Amino acid sequence: MAGMSVSTGLISGIDYKTMISQLMQVEANPQTLLKQQLSATNADAAAYRAVNTRFEALRTAAAALTADTAWTATKASSSDPSVTATAAAGATAGSLSFTVTSLATTHSVYSTGSWATADTALNATGPTTLTIGGVDVPLAAGQTLTDAVTAINESTAGVTAVAVDTGSGFRLQLTSQKSGAGGVFTVSGDVPVATLSSGTDAKLRVGDATAGYDVTSPTNTFTDVLPGTTFTVSKKDAAATVTVSKDPDATAAKVQTLVDAANALQSAITSYTDPKSSSATLKGDTTLRALSNRIAGVVSYAVGGVSASTVGIQLNRDGTFAFDKTVFTGALTADPAKVQKVFAESKVTSTGADGVSGNADDVSSPIGLAAQLEALAKGASDTTTGSLVLLATSEDAQAKDLQARIDAWDTRLALREQTITRQFTAMETALSTMQNQASWLSSQIAGLPSWSSSSK
Numbered sequence: 265m266a267g268m269s270v271s272t273g274l275i276s277g278i279d280y281k282t283m284i285s286q287l288m289q290v291e292a293n294p295q296t297l298l299k300q301q302l303s304a305t306n307a308d309a310a311a312y313r314a315v316n317t318r319f320e321a322l323r324t325a326a327a328a329l330t331a332d333t334a335w336t337a338t339k340a341s342s343s344d345p346s347v348t349a350t351a352a353a354g355a356t357a358g359s360l361s362f363t364v365t366s367l368a369t370t371h372s373v374y375s376t377g378s379w380a381t382a383d384t385a386l387n388a389t390g391p392t393t394l395t396i397g398g399v400d401v402p403l404a405a406g407q408t409l410t411d412a413v414t415a416i417n418e419s420t421a422g423v424t425a426v427a428v429d430t431g432s433g434f435r436l437q438l439t440s441q442k443s444g445a446g447g448v449f450t451v452s453g454d455v456p457v458a459t460l461s462s463g464t465d466a467k468l469r470v471g472d473a474t475a476g477y478d479v480t481s482p483t484n485t486f487t488d489v490l491p492g493t494t495f496t497v498s499k500k501d502a503a504a505t506v507t508v509s510k511d512p513d514a515t516a517a518k519v520q521t522l523v524d525a526a527n528a529l530q531s532a533i534t535s536y537t538d539p540k541s542s543s544a545t546l547k548g549d550t551t552l553r554a555l556s557n558r559i560a561g562v563v564s565y566a567v568g569g570v571s572a573s574t575v576g577i578q579l580n581r582d583g584t585f586a587f588d589k590t591v592f593t594g595a596l597t598a599d600p601a602k603v604q605k606v607f608a609e610s611k612v613t614s615t616g617a618d619g620v621s622g623n624a625d626d627v628s629s630p631i632g633l634a635a636q637l638e639a640l641a642k643g644a645s646d647t648t649t650g651s652l653v654l655l656a657t658s659e660d661a662q663a664k665d666l667q668a669r670i671d672a673w674d675t676r677l678a679l680r681e682q683t684i685t686r687q688f689t690a691m692e693t694a695l696s697t698m699q700n701q702a703s704w705l706s707s708q709i710a711g712l713p714s715w716s717s718s719s720k
Contacts, residue, residue: 280688284681291680295673302666309659311536311545315552316645316652318529322559323641325522329634335604337514340493344504348496351508355492359507362468364497368484371440371448371463376456378433382410387454396421396438397449409434423449444482466497510600512593519607522634523577523587530556530583551651555644556583562636567606572633575606607634 328334333353340349347364379386385406386392392403394412399421403412409427416425416438423438436455440447440463447463465480468489479489485496495506533556536546546552563572563579572578576592577585596603609632630639644652 280685280692284684284688287684288677288681292673292677295670295677298666298670298673302663302670305659305663305666307545309656309663312652312656312659315529315532315536316650316656318525318532319555319641319645319650319652322522322525322529323638323645325518325525326634326638326641328518329522330608330610330632330638334515334518335600335608337511338492338508339511339514340495340506340508342495342504342506344499344502346497346499346502347504347506348498349506349508350494351511352492352494355508356490357508357510358490359505360470360490361505362470362479362503364466364500364502364504365469365478366464366467367497367500368443368466368482369461369464370443372460373438373451373457374428374460375436376458378430378435379409380433382413382427382429382434383408384434386412392454394451394453394455396423396451409436412436421449422447442482446482468497510597512596515596516589516592519576519592520587520589522637523585526559526637527584530559534583551655555640555651558640559583559637562633562640567632568609570602570606572606575603577633606632608632610635 336354338351338353338355338357340351340355342349386403386409387405390405392405392407392412394401394403394416396416396419399419401412401415401419401421403415407415413425413427413436416423422441424441426437426439427434428437436457437460438449438451438457440449443463444465445463446465451457465482466484466486468479468486470476470479479486481487484498485494487494489495490506490508493506493508497504533552535541536544537549537552537556538544539548541547560579560583563577563585566572574591575595576588576590578588580586592603610628610630613629630636642650644650647653
């Protein structure tokens with residue numbers, strides 16, 4: 265029976281495939297608009313999250329400057345390269361001169377006898393017991409040197425055993441797991457040993473032989489000889505002076521990180537909201553513009569009557585910050601408490617439920633530059649209540665709704681296409697029927713007698 269081909273009607277000759285495709289494009293216009301709206305919504309959510317990442321970086325940098333450790337940074341130096349020194353935040357400033365009179369060694373012994381192979385029985389005549397540092401390690405008759413090594417290493421003797429191939433036999437070597445004099449151990453039993461190295465502490469001499477004192481350590485690292493300072497020695501008889509001093513450069517680096525984070529954030533907000541840009545995703549967004557203005561306002565106004573410029577921070581005309589390290593370190597050296605206050609001061613506004621100031625439940629109002637920026641950034645980037653987080657979440661919810669509507673349109677359009685296709689199929693079928701009827705009538709007329717059509 266006559267009907268439709270894959271794309272063209274056999275009777276009508278109409279290109280139904282193209283016609284249906286064009287009709288479906290018109291039918292899909294509402295869905296197309298929804299897809300465009302979904303794309304814009306997803307772009308908005310991504311933009312909010314990108315800016316939020318910048319706010320989180322600002323919060324982290326600001327929080328680092330509200331911590332007391334940022335303002336107690338110290339550095340340690342040594343006059344001799346064989347002595348390395350480090351100082352923790354808050355380390356006591358000062359210096360210590362000393363001579364390294366001995367380095368730490370680890371106690372080690374070896375068997376005076378040897379075995380042909382590591383698999384040779386330790387004592388072929390009977391069971392053996394080694395007592396190492398007061399810990400018994402029993403070995404059955406016939407157990408090998410390898411078995412002894414395993415048993416010793418699995419014991420609580422506090423030593424490490426190894427079978428050493430000397431080229432002319434295997435010897436048992438035991439080494440303390442703890443360096444210094446505290447790691448010295450004794451060995452008794454059926455395996456005679458000799459001392460390879462005796463455990464000794466590292467020792468420093470402060471002063472000379474007649475006037476001074478010794479400092480010892482089980483390792484070559486000395487901790488808290490100067491409070492908060494650690495130094496390691498590596499050369500006997502080395503004479504060194506370890507000096508611990510304030511480190512304004514470390515604090516300045518944290519301020520620079522804060523300024524860089526603020527500038528990166530301001531740049532991102534400008535990029536996403538620029539009303540003159542055709543590609544700005546959040547063009548004219550009032551929330552972001554307000555946050556940007558608040559960031560600039562933190563530096564614009566004096567903190568406790570002190571201008572930010574006196575500690576090296578200035579506001580540029582474009583809303584970004586500039587940092588002068590020389591001004592900052594000069595101010596920090598002259599009055600560290602004042603500079604810390606400019607950045608980190610906060611005021612307790614409520615003592616919380618316990619009514620006691622200084623506890624974790626205190627409610628504080630930020631006053632210092634870093635304290636204000638930390639609070640502002642947290643208000644934007646908090647994972648549950650942050651304004652930008654809520655905006656991104658709202659966009660996500662809208663995107664989910666749009667996607668559901670788009671999916672519903674997929675079903676609707678599929679049904680519509682089936683309907684249109686059936687209509688064109690029906691039309692083609694009707695045309696085929698009419699053509700068959702016309703052909704039949706033509707054949708009937710052609711079969712009539714000639715007289716029936718002649719004039720009388």
